[in-house]
Amino acid sequence: MNPRAWVRPLVPPLLAVAVALLMGAAFIVAVGQDPRLVYGTMLAGVFGSAYGWGQVLFKATPLVFTGLAVAVGFRAGLFNIGAEGQAYISAFVMGWAGAALAPHVPGPLLLVLLLAVGMAAGAAYAAVPGLLKARFGAHEVINTIMLNFVATALVNYWGHSAFVRETVRTPGLPAAAMLPRLDALWPALRGSPVNASLLLAVLAGVAVGLLLWRTSFGYELRAAGLNPAAAEYGGVRVPGVWVRAMAISGALAGLVGANFVLGYKGYFESGFTAGVGFLGIAVALLGRTHPVGVAVAALFFGALSQGGLVINQLVPKELVEILQGIVILVAIVAHELVERWLRRRA
């Protein structure tokens, strides 16, 4: 079998995880604990029960959305660091619009409407850096970073009128406008808020796959990402592709609120995203910007963050953030080394 087929997608992530766990062991020893005990507790706590699995799926769901968002950007040659802000502002708009419309719109219709509103808000917010790049050549990395902060400030400002008095959250939605929890189907999951947005995440992955590899726009998008000059020469309007790719990326990030607002709390709460956009970048990279890879990487990071809660009695749960950082750094280095090795063999 051609080593390219399996070395590229498997070696960097597995090496990254192995190195991270080894270095993590050093931190565990440094605080006087036994790495085997800590990692063993983590595995048993996360995967030893249906509840643990439910938590992993619940935490992986938003990462699938942001991972796909970043992946679509990467495929178009764009680095969307703004999934965090796009997710944040669209979840806020979901909560706000939901509270405003709840008295007038029946539940199930409201649910569908809010999903559309969230995606539209994310798409509009992400289209801004796309337009700035297409029109002025302004780098999307800087603009998406800036817009993350602008999103926080905008939500703070609008929050004065949108939040329930003395709180930092929007009013709650009626139960009929919420996505059903999966423990209704499978009682063993009880206690875990994993919900139907997981199915939306799967659908989003399939949709991204179809878009990229089964539509002519997907072809243009990938051509623009691989070689913009050649794509332009081949008749692709690359700046237009940038704007649309950013909008699609933002719409995917806009679905993050489906898990938290529509599937879990029933309202938007200030600060809820807490890094899902940034972790989405790691998810997209580890998953090699492919929907299947994104799903696997999202599950891994979901398991890791649930693992932190399980081991908090033994070592500070921030061990998990250290592991995340190391995984990202080792994965990108291993990726370069693998590419060099393959080039030398060729």
Add this chain to the structure above:
Amino acid sequence: MSAAAGEALGVAVLLGFLAQTLRISVPYALGAMGCAYSERGGVINIAIEGIFLNSALAYTLAAHFSGNAWLGVVAAVAAGVATAALHALVTVTFRADQITSGLGINILAVGLTRFVLKAVFHSSSNSSRVEGLPDWNLPGLSALPGLGPVLSTPLVLITIALVAAAWWVMFRTPFGLRLRSVGEHPEAAATLGLSVTRLRYAGVLVSGALAGLGGAWLASDQHSFTDQMSAGRGYIALAAMIVGKWNPLGGALACLLFGAAETLQIRLQGSAVPNEFLQMLPYLVTMLVLAGAVGRARPPAADGVPYDPEEQ
């Protein structure tokens, strides 16, 4: 109130405003200068945020265990250089993506500092109180009305001196010229016998040392370390560097502008101007500058592009 008294009050308010702006701008200016050194050499450095955190913690640990604030500064600079060295190793030696490396380092820094905070100070929010840097009483400066206290603060004075030095080194010394050449056209620089790798390492490490001082300032000014105390300042520094057009002096001026906006935000609390708009100002200004609304901001030509000698 007499006219003279009113005028004196006006001057006092203005001086107070200036003093606060200077203090707020210190970490921004150090980060922006650092960013400029890294990017002029061709390495995008968004890890300033993580460097701030790591070095603020290093300051706190060293000051806590030694009782000496200056040892804290040394530790902070060392931590900044070490963090930057990790970024250089990943991006210059292994030529991995520079933005992702910066993000990875920032995530790592949040986790690492929280982990150590819990392990050493048994708290998830803050360290115990540590020494700040003692004032320098320089003749003339310290006695200035209004500005005396801020101009007795060692890191404020050091930062002002460093801004001048950073500009001079970058634009008036052979090292600065060489650094800029590997950021603009590494192949040409290599043809002239310059080591692209060594110069890029130098740029990134200088950025770590400068941002490390910025971290020292955060912890020494507050006399403690608190979780996530960098609070996005590393990204404001990045924005200031862009607004300042990759020039340490321009970056420092942009920092004063951002610092003034933040001072206004603190002083106009609850007034007619919504705070959130002042909070947004640095980011919006940066976007406008990038879009060419306030003169073109052009990054170094090879900024962000790994240099692979074997490809030449």
